Amino acid sequence: MSESSRDPPASLATLPTEIADSIYYSLPPASLCALARVSRDIYAAVQGPLYRRPVIDSYRKLQAFIKTLNHVASWDKKGDARSKGIVHLTLMIDPAKEESTAGRPLIAVILARMIRVIARYNENVTISLIITHSACDAQPVRSFESEEFPRVTSLILDLGGESVTQSSSGSSSLNSVIPVRRNIHQRGYNYNTTGMRCVPNAKFWTRFFNGSCFPDLRRLELHHKSRAGPSYGDSGLEGEPILFTELDTLGLAQIERLVVNSVPEFNDSVLMAGLQHAPVLTDLQIENCAVTYSALDKLLLxxxxxxxxxxxxxxxxxxxxxxxxxxxxxRGNRASGEEIPHLCPHFRRHGKNLKHFELAAPYICGDIFIDGHEKEKLRESGHPGTLAGDDSGIIVQGELDTTLVTGVLKRIRQTRDTDSVGQRLVEGSNMEEDRRILERERAMRTRKATIEKEGWTRRLHVLDGMCIDGATFEELTALANVEENGITWTLGSLPERRAFRVIGSLIETVRYSHEFERDRPRRGRRVERDLNDELIGQ
Known part of the structure; x- marks a missing residue:
């Protein structure tokens, strides 16, 4: 066989388009950039995957990105422009770094103008905008209300002094890491987070809620942590009510996710406004904010x-x-008829359909699991007997009879379900009632399959003790053991530094420091690292 008749060596350029595309779309941006330099054919082939979900982490790169879009843009007869095929853009801007590099702050009008260019070339693009190491009274945040940022569906603002990193439970809406501050004493860095603007005020929230500045916003995260640790719960900032007009809250109608982390501008009136005007809100995170228990009581209801x-x-x-x-x-007398904001029963009554639920609070009790009837049956059965707990929920005398607790509760709940079905069978002998019973059983099987498929989780972290005198942390673990099958419970106690994971009837001890370290008050100053290069796009 002659040399010329041999088949050419296999390469990416000779692969079928479908196979090559599947390879390109599975590669990270760095690998695609390297491939683009191999040949003109591969350069053309990787343009789609390379620009499909770009990640830009500096203003300089954003300028170069806009220049590229302008250079390759095309227009149709109607005058509509197209450039590249961007599906989702992750844009991360560090105003402090940009100011120290360029010698001037990055103002909101410049940022908005560039985002509008990207939206013009890609009308269906979605943008995640992350602003790190900024402050409420610094550019570009302070001028957001004067500009429009189209196609920004996710907005994450780091307005405080500590890093905001993704937790193992996926608390950030992006699969990304927001870097910690490099040098807080460097010239040009403005970290004033204690000024007059960092108090509850309507102007701060209107820019996010009005639907004009961010017309396409779906997910909003505000992180306002300070190095001194969260202290807003005792700051008295919740006193001034905030009044919103109807136009101020139009954008809340499309907000699906809201995260407020140690935000001093957040109080009861902001929470109530968000609750009333956010009908599609399904993901909510409130951490260390000055919100009263009375407001949280209404929220959970x-x-x-x-x-x-x-x-x-x-x-x-x-x-x-x-x-x-x-x-x-x-411990003391309370006025008759006084409304006590007890949060725990709400989760038992109304939280059954939560796919993921975390509660870290100074005081938690067994009312998350059992109602008054079940508690009475437990007392009739001899529980708690000599059991007693101190203020921290630690047993000081007696032992917890977990076999008694789980046995009584299982019997009560099984009897309740059986009696309910039996009563309907006696009272309703028609086909319509039989159909309802079958539908209920089908719904229960579907729910069980959904829970197992989606991996529903519950996390409870007791920071101080129990809500009620005499209750103990051991009771929480025992009660979680008889909850709905398929749901994973993780329970931790800060006073005892113990943690357990409950899956069905299995209870295992886990490392407290590994599971709940992020919920503890931070002490001392953390070692700072530059994680800019580790940003991973969505």
Missing amino acids: HALPVLHRLVLRVSPQSRFARHAREALGY
Whole structure:
């Protein structure tokens, strides 16, 4: 056989288009950039995957990106422009770094203009905008209300002094890492987060809620942590009510996810406005904010039935939690008819459809699991007997009879379900009632399959003790053991530094430091690292 008749060596350029595209779309941007330099054919082939979900982490790169879009843009007869095929853009801007590099702040009008160019070339693009190391009264955040940022569906603002990193539970809406501050004393860095603007005010929220500045916003995250740790629960900032007009909250109608992390501008009135005007909100996270237990009581009553994901972390120093604990306990007299904001029963009554639920609070009790009837049956069966717990929920005398607790509750719930079905069979002998029973059983099987497929989780972190005198942390673990099958419970106690994971009837001990370290108050100064190069796009 002659040399010329041999088949050419296999390469990416000779692969069928479908196979080559599947390879290109599975590669990270760095590998695609390297491939683009191999040949003109491969350069043309990787343009689609390379520009499909770009990640830009500096203003300089954004300028170069816009220049490229302008250079290769095309126009049709109607004058509509197209350039590249961007599906989702992750844009991360560090104003402090840009100011130290360019010698002038990055203002909102420049950023908005560039985003509008990208939206013009790609009318269906979605944009995740991440602003790190900024402040409420610094550019570009302070001028957001004067500009329009189309196609920005996710907005993450880091307005405080500590890093915001993704937790193992996926608390960030992006699969990304927001870098920690490199040098807070460097010239040009403005980290004033204690000025007059960092108090509850309508102007701060209107830019996010009005639907004009961010007309396509679906997910909003605000992180306002300070190095001194969360102290807003005792700052008194919740006193001034905020009044919104109807036009101020039009954009809330499309907000699906809201995260407020140690935000001093957040208070009861902002929470109530968001609750009333956000009908599609299914993902809510409130961490260490100055929100009263009375407001949280109303929130859980109305929002739990529609939420899919809820993360609620109450500051260990929260005076609202302490007041609720004193009212629920037996330490003093309380006025007759006084409404006690007890949060735990809401999760049992209205939180059954939460796919993911986290509660870190100074005080938690077994009312998350059992109602008054079940508690009475437990007492009749001899529980708690000599069991007693101190203020931290630690047993000081007696032992917890977990066999008694789980046995009584399983029998009560099984009997309740059996009696309910039996009563309907006796009272309803027609086909319509039989159809309803079958539908209920089918719904239960579907729910069980959904829970197992989606991996529903619950996390409870006791920061101080139990809501009610005499209750213990061991009871929470025992009660979680008889909850709905398929749901994973993780429970931790800060006073005891113990943690358990409950899956069905299995209870395993896990490392407390690994599971709940992020919920503890931070002490001392953290070692700072530059993680800019580790940003991973969505």
